[in-house]
Amino acid sequence: MATTIKNPQPGVLEAVVIRFVGDSGDGMQLTGMQFTDTSAMFGNDVATFPNYPAEIRAPQGSLYGVSGFQVHIGSIEISTPGEDLDLLVCMNPAALKTNLSALKAGHTIIIDTDSFTKKNLEKALYASNPLEDGSLNNYRVIEVAMTSLTKESLKELQGLDNKSITRSKNMFALGMVYWMYDRDMNHTLDFFEKKFQKKPLIAEANSKVLKTGYFFAETLELIPNSFSISPSKMPKGTYRIINGNQATAWGFLAAAEKSGLELFLGSYPITPASDILHELVKHKHFGVKAFQAEDEIAGVTSAIGASFAGDFAITTTSGPGLALKGEAIGLAMILELPLVIVNVQRGGPSTGLPTKTEQSDLLQAMYGRNGESPLIVIAASTPADCFDWAYEAARLTLEHMTPVLLLTDGYIANGSEPWKIKSIKDMPPITHKQISGGDSEKWNVYDRDAVTLAREWAIPGTKGFEHRVGGLEKDKTTGNVSYVPENHEYMTNIRAEKVERVQNSIPDLKSDFNEEGDLLIVGWGGTFGSLHSAAKQLNEEGYKVGHAHFHYINPFPKNTEAIFSKFKKIIVCELNNGQLVSLLRMNFTNIEFSQYNKMQGLPFGASELVQKFKTLIK
Amino acid sequence: MTQETKYTFKDFASDQEVRWCPGCDDYVILRSMQKALPEIGVKKEDVVFISGIGCSSRFPYYMDTYGMHGIHGRAAAIASGVKLANPKLSVWVITGDGDSLAIGGNHFIHVLRRNINLNMILFNNEIYGLTKGQFSPTSLIGQKTKTSPYGNTQPPFQPGELAIGAQARFFARIGGNTPKEMTQLFIDAEKFQGTSLVEVLQNCPIFNDGCFKDITDKAVRADKQIHLEHGKPMLFGKERDKGLVLNGLKLEVVTIGENGITESDLLVHDAKEPDPTLHSMLIRLEYPLATGIIRAVEELTFEAREEALTKEVSANSKFKKVDDLFFSGETYEVK
Numbered sequence: 001m002a003t004t005i006k007n008p009q010p011g012v013l014e015a016v017v018i019r020f021v022g023d024s025g026d027g028m029q030l031t032g033m034q035f036t037d038t039s040a041m042f043g044n045d046v047a048t049f050p051n052y053p054a055e056i057r058a059p060q061g062s063l064y065g066v067s068g069f070q071v072h073i074g075s076i077e078i079s080t081p082g083e084d085l086d087l088l089v090c091m092n093p094a095a096l097k098t099n100l101s102a103l104k105a106g107h108t109i110i111i112d113t114d115s116f117t118k119k120n121l122e123k124a125l126y127a128s129n130p131l132e133d134g135s136l137n138n139y140r141v142i143e144v145a146m147t148s149l150t151k152e153s154l155k156e157l158q159g160l161d162n163k164s165i166t167r168s169k170n171m172f173a174l175g176m177v178y179w180m181y182d183r184d185m186n187h188t189l190d191f192f193e194k195k196f197q198k199k200p201l202i203a204e205a206n207s208k209v210l211k212t213g214y215f216f217a218e219t220l221e222l223i224p225n226s227f228s229i230s231p232s233k234m235p236k237g238t239y240r241i242i243n244g245n246q247a248t249a250w251g252f253l254a255a256a257e258k259s260g261l262e263l264f265l266g267s268y269p270i271t272p273a274s275d276i277l278h279e280l281v282k283h284k285h286f287g288v289k290a291f292q293a294e295d296e297i298a299g300v301t302s303a304i305g306a307s308f309a310g311d312f313a314i315t316t317t318s319g320p321g322l323a324l325k326g327e328a329i330g331l332a333m334i335l336e337l338p339l340v341i342v343n344v345q346r347g348g349p350s351t352g353l354p355t356k357t358e359q360s361d362l363l364q365a366m367y368g369r370n371g372e373s374p375l376i377v378i379a380a381s382t383p384a385d386c387f388d389w390a391y392e393a394a395r396l397t398l399e400h401m402t403p404v405l406l407l408t409d410g411y412i413a414n415g416s417e418p419w420k421i422k423s424i425k426d427m428p429p430i431t432h433k434q435i436s437g438g439d440s441e442k443w444n445v446y447d448r449d450a451v452t453l454a455r456e457w458a459i460p461g462t463k464g465f466e467h468r469v470g471g472l473e474k475d476k477t478t479g480n481v482s483y484v485p486e487n488h489e490y491m492t493n494i495r496a497e498k499v500e501r502v503q504n505s506i507p508d509l510k511s512d513f514n515e516e517g518d519l520l521i522v523g524w525g526g527t528f529g530s531l532h533s534a535a536k537q538l539n540e541e542g543y544k545v546g547h548a549h550f551h552y553i554n555p556f557p558k559n560t561e562a563i564f565s566k567f568k569k570i571i572v573c574e575l576n577n578g579q580l581v582s583l584l585r586m587n588f589t590n591i592e593f594s595q596y597n598k599m600q601g602l603p604f605g606a607s608e609l610v611q612k613f614k615t616l617i618k
Numbered sequence: 619m620t621q622e623t624k625y626t627f628k629d630f631a632s633d634q635e636v637r638w639c640p641g642c643d644d645y646v647i648l649r650s651m652q653k654a655l656p657e658i659g660v661k662k663e664d665v666v667f668i669s670g671i672g673c674s675s676r677f678p679y680y681m682d683t684y685g686m687h688g689i690h691g692r693a694a695a696i697a698s699g700v701k702l703a704n705p706k707l708s709v710w711v712i713t714g715d716g717d718s719l720a721i722g723g724n725h726f727i728h729v730l731r732r733n734i735n736l737n738m739i740l741f742n743n744e745i746y747g748l749t750k751g752q753f754s755p756t757s758l759i760g761q762k763t764k765t766s767p768y769g770n771t772q773p774p775f776q777p778g779e780l781a782i783g784a785q786a787r788f789f790a791r792i793g794g795n796t797p798k799e800m801t802q803l804f805i806d807a808e809k810f811q812g813t814s815l816v817e818v819l820q821n822c823p824i825f826n827d828g829c830f831k832d833i834t835d836k837a838v839r840a841d842k843q844i845h846l847e848h849g850k851p852m853l854f855g856k857e858r859d860k861g862l863v864l865n866g867l868k869l870e871v872v873t874i875g876e877n878g879i880t881e882s883d884l885l886v887h888d889a890k891e892p893d894p895t896l897h898s899m900l901i902r903l904e905y906p907l908a909t910g911i912i913r914a915v916e917e918l919t920f921e922a923r924e925e926a927l928t929k930e931v932s933a934n935s936k937f938k939k940v941d942d943l944f945f946s947g948e949t950y951e952v953k
Contacts, residue, residue, distance in 0.1 A: 041950045187948075231952075240949045253940045264703055283943070284928040285935035289702055294728040298695035301688065301725075305668065305699025308686055309707065313699070331689050420952075421944050460684040460700070460707050463663045468632070468678050470687025471671075480634060481679065 013229050015074030017082030018177065020170075021099045022091030024067040025057050027170040031089075032069025033416070034174060038187045040241045040418050043231025044073040047383075047529065048243075048416045049081035049603070054271070054355045061115075061123040063094045073181075075232040079382075079529035081415065083605045087180070089173050091115060091146075093124035105138040110176060112169065114147035144216070146172045153212040154205055164202060168209045175213020181229060185210060235420060242419040244383040244412040245275035248316075248342060251390025253286060254422070256312050258391075259398055259430040264306035264313040265290040266299040268321065271354040272410040273344035276316045296324035300341065304328060307337045308469075310434060310459035312394060314340040318410075319348045319361045322368065329403055330369040333495065335469045336446070336455050338397040338432070341375075342390070345409040345525075347601045356601025357411035359525055360576040365405045366554060366583065372492045374499045376400065377554040379407040381528035384419040386412060389551065391427060398432040399505070401454035402498055407553075409575075411603050412526040433457040440464030445479035452505075453498040500555050509548055509557040511566075517544035518617050520567035522593075524550035524580050527604055531573055534609035543617055550580065556587065564591050569616055571596055573604065627652035629662065632682040643794030643820040644673060647741065648680055650797045651710075654804035655683075660708045667710045668697040670717035673748050673822075674741035677712040691722025694729040694738065701736050705921045708808060709736040716746050719755040719775050727784035730813050732920040737807045737814045740777055741794075745826035763825075777817050778901035778912065782894045788814035789897070790911045793834035794821055799845065799910070806911060812919050833907045846900070846910040848889040851881055854906050861885075862903075869899050871906070889914040 018035065020028045029050055040046050049070040058065025072082035085103045090096045092115040103109060116131055130136055131143065150169040154160060171188075178185055189207050196203035242250075256263035265288070267277045280290040289311070293299040300315040307313035317325060322343045332339040345361045347353025365377050376396050380389035386408055397404040433449075434457045445467045446455050458465035467479060475482040476490055511520060513535050523531045528549050535547035548563055550556070564570055571594040572581040581595045596612050598604060630652040638644045655665065665683035669675035671690035678685030688696045693711045701709045711729075718726045718740055729738070745763060746752040752765040756777065760769040778789050788810045790803045800818065807814035819830045833842045844854035844862065852862040859874045861884035872879045889911050891897070900908040937943045 037948060041948070043950070043952060234952045236952055238945060238949050238951055240944075240947070250940070250944065253943070257940050262703070264699065266699060283937070284931040285937050286940065286943075287928070289924070291699070291702060293695065293698075294724050297692060298698070298725055298728070301692040301695040302699035302702070304688075305686075305696035305701075306703035307699075308684075308696075309666070309700040309703035311703040313703075327689055328692065335686070421949065423941050423944070424939065425941075459704075460666045461663055461704065463661070466663055466683050468667075468681075468685040468687065470679070470685075471689055472687060 014076050015072060015078060015082070016086045016181065016229060017070065017072045017084065018087045018089065019068055019070040019085050019099060019102065020089045020173065021066055021068040021095035022170070023060055023095070024053055024055065024065045025060070026067070026091045027167065028067045028069050028091070031170045031174045032071055034188045034191065035177060035183070036071050036416055037241050038178070038183045039071070039073040040239065041187055042183060043234075044075065044229060045078040045232040045234055046241070046417055047072045047078045047081045049411070050414045052355055061092055061094055061120045063098055063124060066095045066098045068095070068099065073229060075230040077232070078417075079532045080603070080606060083607055087177070089177060091170070091173070093120045093126055093130070096130060097124045097126065103139060106140065108140045108142060109136065110142045110144060110173060112146035112173070113143045114145050144176070149212065149216065150209050153208055157201065157205055157208070159201055160205055164205065168206050171206050171210040172213035172216070175210040176217040178210075179214045179217035185214060234418065237420045239418045239420055241416050242384055242387070243275075243414055243416040244380065244386040244408055245273070245344065245414070246279050247384055247386035247419060248380070248390045248406075248408060248413070249276045249279035251387040252280070252314055252340070252394060253283060253288070254387070254424055254427055255391045255394030255430060256288070257286070257424055258427055259312060259394065259432050261310070261312035261398075261432060262287045262289065264303060264311035265316065266293050266302035266306065266313065267291070267316045268293050268296045268299045270296070270318045270321045272346055272413050273316045273318045273321070273342065275413070276342065276344070296321040297328060300325040300328040303339055304332050304335070304337060307332070307339050308335070308459070310457070310461075312338065312398065314342065316342040316344070318344050318346050318354075319364070320351065322361060322364055326369045329375070329405075330371060330373045331471050332403045333369070333373050333375060334471055334474075336401050336495070337403075338401055338457070339403040340390075340393045340397050341403060341405045343405065343407050344413045345407060353601040355410065357409045357526065357603060358575050358599065358601060359409060359527070360579065360599070361407065362524070362553070362576065362579040363582070365407055372496065374496050374554060376402060376404040376499055376502055377407065378404065378552055379525040379550065380412060381525055381549060381551060383412045383415045383417045387419065387422065395428065395430045396502060398430055399454065400452050400498065400502055401433055401457065402495070407525055409526040434459060435462065435465070437462060437464070444477045445469065446474065446477055448494075452501055453494060503555045503558050506552050506557060508559045509550065509563050511546035511548045511563050513539045514544055514546040516566035517546050518568050519543070519545045519613060520564065520570045521545060521547045521613065522550070522570055522572045522580070522584075523547075523574065524553060527573060527575060530604035530606050530609060533606035534613060537606065537610055538613060545613065545617070553580070553583070561588050561591070564588060569594065571613065571616060573597075573609065575599065575603070625656040625662065627656060630655050630682055632680050634679050636680050637676065638673060639824050641823040642673070643818070644677070644741065646794055646797050647739065647800065647818055647820065648677065650800040651681070651804055653797075654801045654808070657801070657805050658708070658808050660808070664706065665708045665710070666697075666700050667712055668693045668700060669712040670714075670722055671748070672714040672717045672746070674712055674714040675717060691717055691720070692725060693717065694722060694725040697736050698729055698732070698734050701734050702921060702924070705735070705925070711736060711738040713738060713740055715740065715742045715744060715754045715756040715777070719777060719780065727780070730781055730784040730786045730815065733785070733787055733812045733917060734921060735811055735813070735919040737804070738816070739804075740815060740817045741820045742777060742817050743820045743822040743826055744774070744829050745822050747822050747825055751825040776901060779898060781815050782898050782901065782913065786815055786913065787812040787915045787917055788911070789817070789901070789913045790815070791817045791819070791909050793819050793830065793839065793843070793909060795834050795836070796839075803911065806914075810914055811916055842906055843909050844906040846887045846889070846908055846912060848887055848911065848914070851884040851886050853881065853884060860906075869903055891915070
């Protein structure tokens, strides 16, 4: 990336990319998260990318059991977890083998040499020891007997078992990295105290190892000097580090409070969406009813029942779960009840790549139901903006009385970044259509608002408004079952028009960097950071490039075609085989679209994008 | 309840024309429900009927209450959401043997396991009616249907047995042609705190006519059925001279006056016994067929547990508003 200074010499850096890699039981996620939090509190902008296997504890030392956590910190705007590593922290041979290619020549590797045993080398399919055969000559290798040093530092601590001792070696590594990047250890020391409140021995051991690593790095001659990254210039305010799933959950909490409705979540555990359920079950004090159902279908249907009874109801899932929920979402759609469906996308089809990211459910979101069944479809684009899009999903469904499908993905769901905390008082108002009583004589179930076409929401307990709704086609006014041909066509059209009219209550699409030019980079959802970085770099290099990112997909913003028409070329970039681009081609037949697609379970790298885009502009 | 809200059965009839086949027991069930609700005394606006798909599932359209005709098999899950959203409502699930025991089997067992305070009326006609005559999960071995022209080869579920396996706290069974008893069972089901399951043996005059006639016909009913009442001896028969005793691990029919048997030798029905062994035996018994409330063991409902937990968590929580949460813990200032 252009914005990352690749200077291995000591000094002030604008941004640094660090990756911690080890066995799936080595605690790499925790290590990475601690480094992220500490850096954010120091005032850096941060972005993270956890990358771990689907197996909880894959066989030790195996290539497929490697778990990694990448973090990008900087004193400048950070919009992706970065590409080329400045530092690779490597806990075993398998981790080295699977991650070395991301490290540029001349950059640094910290290696736990204790793990480079004959057995581990064999498991990693190394014919010879890379520490000895010269294959790391192009890198700056810092060899540390981390496991032995950890054991040594804890030998005086009575009552610790061997397993707990070796498990804390990740803190040795973290301590070293803290010293290298001039981070304060206090945040992590406090974290141990809280997390292991009931196990003071473990807390003490981790603290001791962290400090040992820190002081080891300080005194070790192999590390010449400390690097430092100054705090970044972010807007003033109170911040916290948040990941996409937590932000999604909190967006719904905010929407429930703002709308005055109680939040009901019907859900079934599925990777990578479960963390939204994990978060919401904690908040009974806000009246949240988070119901773990027996399956995906019960997750959505219980939410439909709760919505019928007057709660603000949501259901959360990932691709395979969305497939199971399809029929029920169609029911919510024909009933015209509010409901938000969150799909945290993962690699598909079928079980696919549960822990990896992809954007391949867009067409399922659009069309994955029987009959004419349009939904409002929107997408979040960064970990922190999941908060805003969850809130917006709530506003749309409650104001328009039709289900909203919110797409996020594994990359932004698990990635974290600083979130400038929003107070509920600063959030836009949410009005809902519930009626508390009144003259029921003149009232009909499917009477509609003249502007939005939304019906009113009469809930059980409201005297005089008793009514029946159902999945059968209904009379356009009374809601009673109707098989009249003209009525069915009318209802089909009006349900579609209701979604189309959402165009009137959403903002315009905008193009960042340039409003006209040689190339418009188009994307949607979680690829925002990569596309933004690539566009920024090209503009810095003098190219006239714009970046338009879709958050509203059904309906598209009104000015979409106007934006497109200002650019000589348009490229639509997606982590799928071309789903948004098919929708665009269908809707904007006069415009020509190129496409760039990737299906590796990984996010775009800004440099691959820049390379591709340059071939289009020259 | 005040005078002005004293309802009659007519208050619960909607303006929709009932479209079941002539002679269907569904009419009896509908009327029994419309008669039970005024007795229960719940306000009309607080009643919700939720159904799945099938003949039975048209039921909500005919009740002038709140109602939803859902999708196939999912009524129990939809109703769970309704009840959890507003526990004050009187929630009824209307379902059939295909709806609940085939496509919706998962929701059927889990609603019973959780013990959510709602009532399920299972219309069992041992056939698929709305799709015109295929065998169902309660069809008998050998039964000839559209999809078993040479006889059904799939052994049937006994709904009550399945329910008890899923920890049902309330199970009752009734013939589809006995409205008075049915009305009473609906009242009892609503009064019971927890998931109440009432199986109605419902004749389908078109696709499975007479499937229960050997048990439910007026002429044979008293001899072929034992209508159980809690605390009463297990006595049946036109002459009230037959009863049930336990012989080893089996129920046995005895005649009073024969072999020195007196009424005091008969088993006394205990619907409130937590151990379901005898209830299961009664459910499986073919002669006489047990009707009435077979099991009614009250236990904390799911929503009561949730409510207590919510109160406790709320009392101990420092978060009253979402802002308290958002600004709590590890935040930092950018100046």
